[in-house]
């Protein structure tokens with residue numbers, strides 16, 4: 043048994059989105075439907091079946107269209123047979139996790155002007171922004187659900203087998219979206235999480251800077267010992283241009299040189315102790 047997200051009300055890769063009532067209708071239609079691979083429709087590819095399907099809302103999260111994020115989450119089962127062994131392993135390891143759905147809808151309209159796109163086009167282009175609103179095709183009034191299918195790249199960005207959905211993951215997703223240049227709407231909680239994440243990174247960066255400063259000191263000290271001709275200032279300038287790996291490498295090399303020139307005597311090295319009797323304090 044495994045949970046799977048079939049689709050949601052976010053704009054998908056095809057520039058389409060389901061309305062919330064459409065998702066509610068699909069929740070009824072998808073019960074009993076089989077999951078297949080790559081939309082091939084061949085009977086031997088049928089593997090899992092949905093036995094429960096419901097609509098889930100995340101009030102914390104707002105979609106591009108300004109609605110609360112809503113998704114269609116199904117529970118599916120898969121018989122434990124030899125034939126399904128491979129698929130089960132792929133599900134458990136997370137390799138097979140993205141799904142696509144096939145369904146029929148009665149209504150496809152332009153999100154900007156409401157034109158019925160089944161009977162013609164309007165001048166609006168999907169993905170373009172009109173007065174701050176991203177144009178997409180709005181899918182409504184589903185009439186049938188055919189299948190759901192494991193695919194390499196699903197149209198719906200977040201459809202797939204659900205592993206866990208933690209706040210940390212959400213923060214990662216927000217960062218990914220920000221990097222891709224898409225518009226992101228944050229709830230207060232998400233903004234707080236993001237700012238927490240930035241504070242944590244700042245603390246880590248401070249540790250990193252302190253480590254680098256220590257390493258630079260070590261590099262300059264050991265290099266000055268082994269190459270007395272080079273002024274410390276020049277060494278410090280040279281270290282500024284090095285990345286951390288190079289700095290580590292140079293510091294280690296000069297440390298070895300310096301140790302050869304000025305041997306360090308470890309406390310328990312044995313040098314200077316004449317007899318075993320001197321070790322008696324350490325005897326158990």
Ligand SMILES: [Zn+2]
Pocket residue numbers: 152153154155156157164165166
């Ligand atoms: Zn339009």
